[in-house]
Amino acid sequence: MWFGEKWVSRARRAFKLLSTSRIRALVRQSELGLLLLGVASGTCAGLGVVVVSLTAQTLHAFIFEVPLGERLSGWTVLDPRIVLSAPVAGGIILGIVIFIVARWRRRPIVDPIEANALHGGRMSVTDSIIVVVQNLISNGFGASVGLEAGYTQLSSALSSKVGIIMRLRRGDLRLLVGCGSAGAIAAAFNAPLTGAFYAFELITGSYNIASLAPVVVSALTATMVARAFIPSGFIIDAEAFNSVVSTDYVPALLLGLFCAASGILLMRGVSLVEETARKSAVPPVARPALGGIVVGILALVSPQILSGGHGALHLTLDQQVGVSALVSLFLLKAVASAVSIGAGFRGGLFFASLFMGALLGKIYAIGANLLFASSALSETTYAVMGMSCLAAAVIGGPLTMTFLALEVTGDFSITALTLAAVITASVTVRSTFGYSFATWRFHLRGESIRSAHDVGWIRNLTVDKMMRLDMRTANAGVTVSAFKTAFPLGSTQRVIILDDQGKYAGLIIVPDLFSDPAIEPQQHIAEFVRHKGAFLLPNMNGKQAAAIFDDAESEELAVLNTNIERRVVGLLTESHTLRRYSEELEKRRREVSGDV
Known part of the structure; x- marks a missing residue:
């Protein structure tokens, strides 16, 4: 016991x-x-x-x-009936799942x-x-x-x-x-x-x-x-590489530009397929099946486009392939990936970009070895650089893709060369296109996300959480004399003016009304209203509010419930908005630096 x-x-x-x-x-x-x-x-x-x-x-x-x-994509010969029918069957099953999920979870x-x-x-x-x-x-x-x-x-x-x-x-x-x-x-x-x-x-x-x-x-x-x-790893034989000399950096930089342009075209292609699918009369649940038909037809030409492409990548790196075969396989894979994602199949372009980048590297190597006689880089070296460059262009993360080259090759000289090419590709894409594949898709959805930096707090810092409720109001039909009696100098800085229906009509700056001797006591205050079209809405975030303050050149603005009803629900000052915004920025800075 x-x-x-x-x-x-x-x-x-x-x-x-x-x-x-x-x-x-x-x-x-x-x-x-x-x-x-x-x-x-x-x-x-x-x-x-x-x-x-x-x-x-x-x-x-x-x-x-x-x-x-x-690996499925490592097989060059498969039963044509299965190759054609399997993506279609997958599209039908996925369409059913999409239908169920849409009814069950709407968010x-x-x-x-x-x-x-x-x-x-x-x-x-x-x-x-x-x-x-x-x-x-x-x-x-x-x-x-x-x-x-x-x-x-x-x-x-x-x-x-x-x-x-x-x-x-x-x-x-x-x-x-x-x-x-x-x-x-x-x-x-x-x-x-x-x-x-x-x-x-x-x-x-x-x-x-x-x-x-x-x-x-x-x-x-x-x-x-x-x-x-799973003992097997994603490793490339380092013996396939030649030594690197300083003149090799010129073709490497040009490869970065080549991959950047290809990456932008690929992302545009995916977006084009998605936009075409959205504008069509085909319902979302039927799109994967139609996409499966296209993928199946393309796979009849080359089964290597199926799935992610792990097996096909190893075949590409290990075998000597002619330029026409490389170009056709690249185009088939690019179209298949764009159609798959655009039609609604769930997945990404991470490994597809690695595979297509290796193909681009080998294609580029054939021309580079003719143009740059002083360079003796092997096709495998160009394939590894192309793999990292296209992935950096599409996925983002230049250091990520550079370390991938290091870990799959174990060669530091190749890694340094790859870093130069990857930086070129990354800078080119950011300068000309501005997005990676993930952030480009966010942009198409209307989300202003350029990276994973924490910007969610900006959305939480909304006007309705910062505004004051103790605002002073007056009717636009009162006279200046009556207004001065109700709001003597020093009682408040600004008064919100409402029309006969109780809607927002603008703001009156009280000291200005007292300081101008030309104003007649019997005039209506509606003649002196400012900021008639400048106001805030409760769901605006702090960044949007600060921009409106700057445009209106006002230290205080009214908060309205909607653009249509225009009913005043609060008042917000620019100083308080900027102070709260700065406090949150400082809080995020401390989190990033590890000071909290």
Whole structure:
């Protein structure tokens, strides 16, 4: 009896030690708590990648009759009937899922970038599971999309859920989302540095010493967990590379420009397909099936366009292929990817951009070796540079893609050359286009998101939360004499003027009315109203309010309920708006620098 009570007592103490409040306190007071959460995030991410990857491979084996464990896109000969029918069947199944989800959950699904930019790192696990299911249907039935969207969505959502349960601060919650994404990419590519900088550049939007350890630990943990179950990695034989000389940087920079232009065309192509689909009479639930027909027809020409393209990439790097075959495969993959995403298949362009970039690199190498006689770079070297350049142009994250080149080759000289080309591609895209693929899609939806930097607080800092309710009002029909009696000098600075229907008519600056001796007492104050068209609405954020203050050149503006009713609900000063805006900016700065 005593022995049982002893173990029960120990279990209770252990439970208290691991309670949510204690872990939350540990996270707030010590970096050790964040490190432990990083390990947990990495473990979940590694297991998630393993489960999703094996599920997709099982679907490929069952549907396309390829050996289990083999990459679908690595097969150049498949049964034409299956190749044509599988994407269509996947499109029909996905359409049914889309129909059910649209009826069941009407709110939009938030991805990790949007979650960290607008929602303080809050993500839904249920929504993320829906994304994974849709991604598996799309990829499993051969649509030309990768699984990286499912990997990052699930891993980030699980990490976010842990932070929500523990009621972590906004900055810590955003960091956990970054840990989940870092672990997902690291496990998918056997590349912890790539995963870590994917989180820094694309998910959290910043790097600091406080966030370095948990993100890197998560990436390392996820890589080890994934490799324990799936030993194979995304590795390229370093013996295929030649030594780098200074003259090699000129063709590398030109390759960066070439990939930047190709990346912009690819993103425009996806948007064009999506816009055409939206304007058509085809309902959303039927679009994936129609897209599947196009993908199936393209796959009859080359099965290498199916799925993400892992197997096809290795074939491209390992074999000598003619320029016509490379160009045709690139065009087929580009069209298949654009049609797949534009038609509604769930997935992203991460691995597709790597595959197409490798193709571009090999195509470019044929011409570069003729034009630049002093350069002796191999086609494989150009393929690796093209892979990183196009991915940086489309996905963003120049350091992410540079570290990917380092981790898949293990060659520092090639990495330095790749960095120069990647920076060229990234700067060109930002200067001429201004968006990555994710932020371009946000732009098309009307969201002003250029990166994962936390701008959600701006939306929360709304006019209705800052305005005063103790405003003074008067009717536009009163005389100057009556107005001066009701509002003597020194009683208030501004008075809101209303018309006979009680709608906003403008503002009167009280000192100005007293200081002008030419004003007759019997005149109506409607003649002296200012800012008739300048006002604020309750749902405006602090940034929008500051811009209106600047345009109106007024220190105080009325807040109206709507543009139509024009009923006054409050008053807001410019000084208070700017002070609150500056306080929030400083708060975010401290979070980024790790001072909180």
